[in-house]
Amino acid sequence: MKIIYHERFLTPYPTAGVEKPQRLKTIYQVIKDHGEIVTPVPAQPEDLLLVHTPRLLKSMASQADVHEVALLAVGGAILTASLALAGEPAFGLLRPPGHHAGPDSHWGFCFYNNMAIAIERLRRQGRIQRALILDIDLHFGDGTDRIFAAVPEVEVVNIEAATREQFLFAVKNTLQVSRQLDIIGVSAGFDTYVKDWGGLLQTEDYRQIGAWVKEAAQRDCQGRRFGLLEGGYYLPDLGKNCLAFLTGLA
Ligand SMILES: [Zn+2]
Numbered sequence: 001m002k003i004i005y006h007e008r009f010l011t012p013y014p015t016a017g018v019e020k021p022q023r024l025k026t027i028y029q030v031i032k033d034h035g036e037i038v039t040p041v042p043a044q045p046e047d048l049l050l051v052h053t054p055r056l057l058k059s060m061a062s063q064a065d066v067h068e069v070a071l072l073a074v075g076g077a078i079l080t081a082s083l084a085l086a087g088e089p090a091f092g093l094l095r096p097p098g099h100h101a102g103p104d105s106h107w108g109f110c111f112y113n114n115m116a117i118a119i120e121r122l123r124r125q126g127r128i129q130r131a132l133i134l135d136i137d138l139h140f141g142d143g144t145d146r147i148f149a150a151v152p153e154v155e156v157v158n159i160e161a162a163t164r165e166q167f168l169f170a171v172k173n174t175l176q177v178s179r180q181l182d183i184i185g186v187s188a189g190f191d192t193y194v195k196d197w198g199g200l201l202q203t204e205d206y207r208q209i210g211a212w213v214k215e216a217a218q219r220d221c222q223g224r225r226f227g228l229l230e231g232g233y234y235l236p237d238l239g240k241n242c243l244a245f246l247t248g249l250a
Pocket of ligand 1: 191231232
């Protein structure tokens with residue numbers, strides 16, 4: 001397992017109070033010995049323009065402190081997806097998150113869509129044709145959904161459920177369908193946790209979800225799979241939930 005991380009993700013920048021650098025710090029402490037740490041480089045403007053408008057880039061460029069970290073997070077996503085494509089499962093421990101960033105707008109602590117850029121870049125380079133993006137964050141990944149709305153080769157599945165059982169059933173159901181695929185990316189939010197905002201999942205459920213993703217990837221796309229951090233705000237258990245997911249995925 002490769003873990004993509006950079007200390008600069010801990011840089012404080014203006015955002016909502018809950019999306020604090022300690023989120024990454026606490027996860028890093030728990031997972032760092034469970035994979036090989038790989039350091040990313042910032043993304044280039046042409047990477048961002050694969051899914052975002054020049055207007056969005058311009059508005060982001062005027063917020064220098066956020067922009068620098070956001071570019072590094074996108075670079076981290078690109079590296080995570082490429083490592084997964086090369087055959088090793090990978091997890092991007094990234095900040096800021098990305099799934100609420102659409103073509104021309106962003107909200108919800110997101111600035112650029114890390115997942116969408118990583119997948120679209122592989123597609124445009126001809127390295128993949130088809131991808132499945134599974135979003136297990138508590139919140140609907142509206143940005144990713146809009147970016148790929150007219151792209152049938154990229155299937156975006158958002159899991160939405162009112163109970164733990166329904167959530168797990170929906171994930172299992174999605175992943176047990178065999179597809180023509182080249183890679184699976186998981187928008188991994190841990191705010192579905194029973195003590196977090198969602199109040200749904202137990203720690204062991206993240207391991208189970210990771211294991212289902214692995215099974216589906218081995219069946220459909222030569223095992224190519226990766227996850228990128230999205231939400232998750234209950235600091236005391238964030239690290240162990242993320243580790244459970246990685247244990248299943250590895
Ligand atoms: Zn969320």
